Amino acid sequence: MRRLLATALLPYAKLRNALSPGLRILMYHRVARLPAYDQLTVSPERFERQMQQLAAHKVVSLEEGLRTLRAGPLREPMFAVTFDDGYLDNLTAAAPILERHRIPATIFVTTQFCDKALSHPRYGDIGEQRLHLDWDEVRRLARTPGISIGSHTRTHPYLPTISDSLAQQEIELSRAEIAAQIQAPVPFFCYPSGDLGPRELALVRQAGYAAAVSVAPGVNHANADLFQLRRTEITDRDDEAQFRLKLAGAFDPIHQLLHARRTRRFAQKHLKPSTSYEATKL
Numbered sequence: 001m002r003r004l005l006a007t008a009l010l011p012y013a014k015l016r017n018a019l020s021p022g023l024r025i026l027m028y029h030r031v032a033r034l035p036a037y038d039q040l041t042v043s044p045e046r047f048e049r050q051m052q053q054l055a056a057h058k059v060v061s062l063e064e065g066l067r068t069l070r071a072g073p074l075r076e077p078m079f080a081v082t083f084d085d086g087y088l089d090n091l092t093a094a095a096p097i098l099e100r101h102r103i104p105a106t107i108f109v110t111t112q113f114c115d116k117a118l119s120h121p122r123y124g125d126i127g128e129q130r131l132h133l134d135w136d137e138v139r140r141l142a143r144t145p146g147i148s149i150g151s152h153t154r155t156h157p158y159l160p161t162i163s164d165s166l167a168q169q170e171i172e173l174s175r176a177e178i179a180a181q182i183q184a185p186v187p188f189f190c191y192p193s194g195d196l197g198p199r200e201l202a203l204v205r206q207a208g209y210a211a212a213v214s215v216a217p218g219v220n221h222a223n224a225d226l227f228q229l230r231r232t233e234i235t236d237r238d239d240e241a242q243f244r245l246k247l248a249g250a251f252d253p254i255h256q257l258l259h260a261r262r263t264r265r266f267a268q269k270h271l272k273p274s275t276s277y278e279a280t281k282l
């Protein structure tokens, strides 16, 4: 149904891209072969095909994308690739594919996942297999041409629910910790679950980041708020035709409606004291 709607919207999306091209930031999490469909996981085969398709377009690093946005209206559509949570498979499965297609990417790591003190609650205990990158692996990725490391907080909290001082630590300290580990600046931040309010926006600016990404769907133009850049979520269901529709932005109006509904529901839940991080996940 959504695909049919998106197909119907394609001519409009193409016209919009021609008249007013933007920077589209793709959002990935894991690249792995799992026994069942998982919204945050794309199989290596699917990822390879998507990158092959993407390589026909202008793909830039987040840094170059940001420079272009700051310089004024874009001349052609641009794409950037991001990964959230710092999964080990970003190094073992995604990095070789990115390298093969010469596609730059930014990986947002959560420092206590790299410390092996915490792990993303969605996947729980996965036995012997390690889920996240450790610091040695983060450094290896940081040294890989085209790969940059961003911050995704220290503990991956639902930021709007925690105290001012904790929120500040999550945003500021994570940046300092990553910079010390990789011996390089950390210009980008990514809000866990994309949830943010005015306080988070202020803290991210104050911490010295150059820009931050959210999960609000859509494309970014020269007038975009650099501290809540929009992204397009890519899943394992995005075969060639659907990936093309997503790159063109034909899904944007549908995803924007769904996102608005989700944001409203979160705000309602957020008012209840029993709101837990788990309950607010995707």
Ligand SMILES: [Zn+2]
Residues within 6 Å of the ligand: 084, 085, 152, 156, 192, 193
């Ligand atoms: Zn996350």
